[in-house]
Amino acid sequence: MDELRVYAGAFDDDLKAAVREKINDGEKDWLPSYWDMFKSSPAWTCYRADLRGVPAAIFMAYDQGRGEAFLNALRTDPAIRRGGIATSLIRGMDKDLASKGFTDIRMATTSANEPMKNLCQAKFGLEFVPFRWCQTSERPMNAPVMTHAVKLDPAMMPAGTAEREKTLRALWALVQSSDYYAATKGMMMDVPGQFKSLNEAELEALAIIGPDWEGPNLCLCFVGGSSQSAVRLLMGELRTLLPTEQPDKAKKVEVSGYLPLGSHSYEMAASKVDTWYCPRETLELVMGWKAGSLNAA
Numbered sequence: 001m002d003e004l005r006v007y008a009g010a011f012d013d014d015l016k017a018a019v020r021e022k023i024n025d026g027e028k029d030w031l032p033s034y035w036d037m038f039k040s041s042p043a044w045t046c047y048r049a050d051l052r053g054v055p056a057a058i059f060m061a062y063d064q065g066r067g068e069a070f071l072n073a074l075r076t077d078p079a080i081r082r083g084g085i086a087t088s089l090i091r092g093m094d095k096d097l098a099s100k101g102f103t104d105i106r107m108a109t110t111s112a113n114e115p116m117k118n119l120c121q122a123k124f125g126l127e128f129v130p131f132r133w134c135q136t137s138e139r140p141m142n143a144p145v146m147t148h149a150v151k152l153d154p155a156m157m158p159a160g161t162a163e164r165e166k167t168l169r170a171l172w173a174l175v176q177s178s179d180y181y182a183a184t185k186g187m188m189m190d191v192p193g194q195f196k197s198l199n200e201a202e203l204e205a206l207a208i209i210g211p212d213w214e215g216p217n218l219c220l221c222f223v224g225g226s227s228q229s230a231v232r233l234l235m236g237e238l239r240t241l242l243p244t245e246q247p248d249k250a251k252k253v254e255v256s257g258y259l260p261l262g263s264h265s266y267e268m269a270a271s272k273v274d275t276w277y278c279p280r281e282t283l284e285l286v287m288g289w290k291a292g293s294l295n296a297a
């Protein structure tokens, strides 16, 4: 498609107007109201595809650090869809991000988005890793502070100390536990050439909690562990992170996040254990590839 030019452009007002007026996903599209948020962060790059000089499609890339980019907000002008524009845009972004030193690229779509699912599978052969939104908004009755789980404070582990090294090694081993633990029969590397056993009594499950985009909510970024019972114990204690006035303000404050299907934490939320639940039917299908390797079947 010679008349199509794919490039990283500025978040300029003309493009903003084009997004508000036509390059969107209908009247209820969230993108126009979030445009300034994208614009205000230097971590976002706005990629566009112009057809004969006129903006036809956009897709943003977020620099996550460590050579990883996450793509968001793909839109093609509805009047010219199904002409290969999104396919060309993604392929162009893949090449450009690779040339800028990125190594890994990821993006996601919902299980309800047939056009996007088709595009990703038919054009690029990408595989989906399914996640589902899970949350709780109720504290356990009379909950004390965490009694089993330990809340790690990075400030208590000064860089360069042996204590920090030991903790980080143990955490990494736990993150890897689904396959690594089984393959090594419970061993992990201590220092190169030496190995030690994983001690479940010290560390059985790990959760990584982050802030939500907005508001007071806590985001569940990772929950994994060596057994279903350990994860269940941790999920129960995560509810104590809700402010003490819960459940008076139920549904305003919550701990929530996408959890992967097949994980203990997801199974627990999907089964509505301990007030965890999945409010949405749709799945979030995440896919990724090595930058520069995207094929176009």
Ligand SMILES: CC(C)(COP(=O)(O)OP(=O)(O)OC[C@H]1O[C@@H](n2cnc3c(N)ncnc32)[C@H](O)[C@@H]1OP(=O)(O)O)[C@@H](O)C(=O)NCCC(=O)NCCS
Pocket: 024, 025, 057, 073, 074, 075, 076, 077, 080, 081, 082, 083, 084, 085, 086, 087, 088, 108, 109, 110, 113, 114, 115, 116, 118, 119, 120, 122, 123
């Ligand atoms: C999804 C979207 C970006 C596709 O843009 P596009 O420029 O039309 O995509 P392409 O022309 O490159 O389509 C490539 C392939 O995607 C699939 N596809 C695209 N639209 C489709 C549709 N309406 N139904 C079924 N498959 C579709 C097809 O496999 C198509 O290949 P084909 O035309 O050779 O059969 C566009 O429909 C859009 O802007 N949708 C609204 C916003 C959105 O859902 N964005 C994605 C958020 S994750």
